[in-house]
Amino acid sequence: MKKVVFYTILVIFSSCKTSEENTENKPQKKQPNILWIVTEDISPTLSFYGDYTAKTPNLDKIAKEAVVYKNAFAVVGVCGPSRSSIITGMHPTSLGTMHMRTGKDVFSWGKRAYEKTSIQDLEENPVQQYAAVIPEQVKCFTEYLRADGYYCTNNQKTDYQFAAPITSWDENNGKAHWRNRPKNKPFFSVFNFGLTHESRLWKHQDSIQTVNPNKVSVPPYLPDNKDTRETIARHYSNVELMDAQVGEIIKQLKEDGLYDKTIIFFYSDHGGPLPRQKREILDSGLKVPLLVKGINGEKGENNALVSFVDLAPTILSLAGVKPPKYMEGKAFIGEFKSDDRTYVYGSSDRFDEFTDRIRSVRDKRFLYLKNYHPKLPKYKDVGYRKNIPMMAKFLELKKENKLTEQQQIWFQTKTSEELYDCKNDPYNLVNLAENKEYASTLKRMRTALIDFQKDKTDFGAIPESELIENMWPNFEQPKTAKIxxxxxxxxxxxxxxxxxxxxxxxxxxxxxxxxxxxxxxxxxxxxxxxxxxxxxxxxxxxxxxxxxxxxxxxxx
CATH class of the missing domain: 2.60.40.10 (Immunoglobulins)
Incomplete structure (x- = not known):
């Protein structure tokens, strides 16, 4: 295949006005403080979405004063590609960050070691660790905030599929905090909580469990047995631990007299940690909780479609900074709010040692999937996931042909297209793609994907080994020219x-x-x-x- 050229538009930061410059000829604009509380691997299984299994008093209090978004979606069902979209306002497929995981740039900065691996792409060529070289005009959106006078802190996870540039944060470590900012400077602060991550399903296995396994609900795509219930109860127990961490951050905000002066976001980086949730391009993998507590008293529920690519332009919009035109996201609140979305889009490519290519379109009711490799099975035998305590029993039941029809669906070979009615089939178990009654819906959703893909490169269509060669010729990382x-x-x-x-x-x-x-x-x-x-x-x-x-x- 021919090499791909990253067509770019150079952004010159000298054209950005700082807050100091803005005061020269006009009154200084009022800039709100903004706080992100980010958890990991949670679907909307919280009380303010109708699931009262976990007791989350701190989140409940915030939700009563916030707007709860009922249709918020990650763009990928894992953290790395998902977080690349959050920090840039771009789809991973437009950046070349869609494969999970490219390198070891997960926490903070400075950890930039790239090693050879045993992973292969679909053409059986070797895939080595790398930092994704994204189109040159694309920045971490926090640089626009910093240029406009914000003090930006991240505590602590980055995981963008590339090392966080030193220009992206004022502070980026385990001690990063709004309390370290210069006096009277507005802040954008992120706190990442890992207590609900998939890995905590086994790392917390011997910890006290605060949720009764006999009282949890088991989705129909999972076998209802002791192992499954114990794993689900562990997840809800982890949610309760996370809620306590949320309470501590809110306490600090109130101690500083900033609670009523700060816009608060709470969201999860993608859907739940259980089998057929994380890594899936279904609602179980992409639909997430999202609430926003503003400083204007607005509260209630909002049914608008929100994609993670919308977070970057939305924060800029709230700060009074016009989002750059290259961003694919749309501001859903703030000075530069866009019209509501008709669709959100998702992608699924390599997850650890297994490579595939699936694209999705979701409106408020239907979910459409395009499978580019329909001969591949739906289930990917990812080694990391097999650490989940319930997985051994699940796979044993599969081997013994003791799964129900709904549980067997995950292990079937794919079809070229899938269509789900998420209103009547919230677990996405009934594929309507060949149902003639839904032919017009199938055509509409298929066309929406085609229109989305027009005039842009989907880097997932390029074998990953070739993509790496384009980014790192001869597998040598390019170096930035000195000042x-x-x-x-x-x-x-x-x-x-x-x-x-x-x-x-x-x-x-x-x-x-x-x-x-x-x-x-x-x-x-x-x-x-x-x-x-x-x-x-x-x-x-x-x-x-x-x-x-x-x-x-x-x-x-």
Whole structure:
């Protein structure tokens, strides 16, 4: 296949206005504080969605003062590709981040080691670890917030399929907190809670279980037995542990007198952790809880379709920053709110050692799936998932032909298309694609996918080994060009010849200093005014590239 070229539009951050600049000719705009509370691997199985199994008093209190979104969807049923869409406002298939997982850039920054693996793509070519090189105009949306005066913190998970650029956060570590911001500076703070992650189904197996296994509901696609019930009860118990962490963050916000001055988002990075939930492109894998507590008193339920690609432009919209045109997401609240969506879209590609390609379209009632490799089974025997305590019994029952018809569906060979009525079939068990009564709906949803794919590259159509060769020729990570300085008196301009690179800098009174990722790096947006006798240290990084070495200049 021919090589793919990333067609790009260069974003020049010097055109972004900081909050300081905005005050020169007009009154400073009011910028709200924004807090994200992010959990992992949860479907909308919470009390404010009608499931009262887990006791979540802290989330319940927030929900009573918030807008609860009833139709919110991740774009992929796993964290890495999903989080790449959240931080960029783009679909993973438009970035080249759709395969789970590309490298080890999961937490914080600085952990940038890439190794050979035993994984193969569909053409049986080797797939090695890499950081995805995404189109050069695409930035982490937090850079736009920082350019507009926000203090941005992330505690602690990134997992974007690429290393978080040093320009993306003011703080990005386990101690990151809005409390560390300069006085009177608005903040955007993220707290990631891992207590509900799939892995906690076995890592917490010996912990106290606060939910009675005999009182949980078992979805019809899972066998109803002791093992299943114990696993489900463990998940709900983990949800209760997570709720306590939410309560601690809210307590801190109130202690600081910021609760009524902060917009609060709560969501999960994708659907639930159980078999036939995580990694699936069905509602069980993509439908998520989402609530937003504003500062204007609005509350209740909202049935609008929301996709994770909408989160980035929405936060910018709330901050009064116009979202860049390249973003595929739509702001669903704020100054730059768009019209409501008709459809949301999902994708499914490589999950660990198993590769496939499926695309989905969802409206408020129907779910359509296009299977590009229908001869492959629905079930993927992912080794990581087999750590779930109930999986051994589940697979044993399959081997013994003791599963019900609904439970067997997961292990069948796919058809080229699937269509589900999510209103009457919430578990997505009855494929209506060949039902003539739904022919017009099938055609409409199929056309919606075709229209979505027009005029854009779906990088999932390219064998992953070839995609890596395009991003990292000869499997060598490209490197960002180092900073050059252009000084005119006290005014210093910083440049990197790498298109799409962002620049970070530190001004110091000392020479020959060494800085790490957690040093006080500032985002460069315009030429700097620096007094004589001081030093400027700077480095550049384009997403997916190695960062440049640090350059320095003494102001004389």
């Amino acid at each position: 050059t300085f252009n000084q005119k008196g006290k005014k210093v301009e910083l440049k990197s010849t790498t298109k799409g690179a962002s620049i970070a800098y530190i001004i110091s009174e000392k020479s020959n200093q060494h800085f790490n990722y957690n040093s006080n790096w500032q985002l460069y947006t315009k030429p700097l005014q620096i007094d004589k006798g001081k030093y400027v240290y700077a480095k550049a990084e384009r997403i997916g590239f190695k960062e440049s070495e640090t350059s320095s200049l003494e102001i004389k």
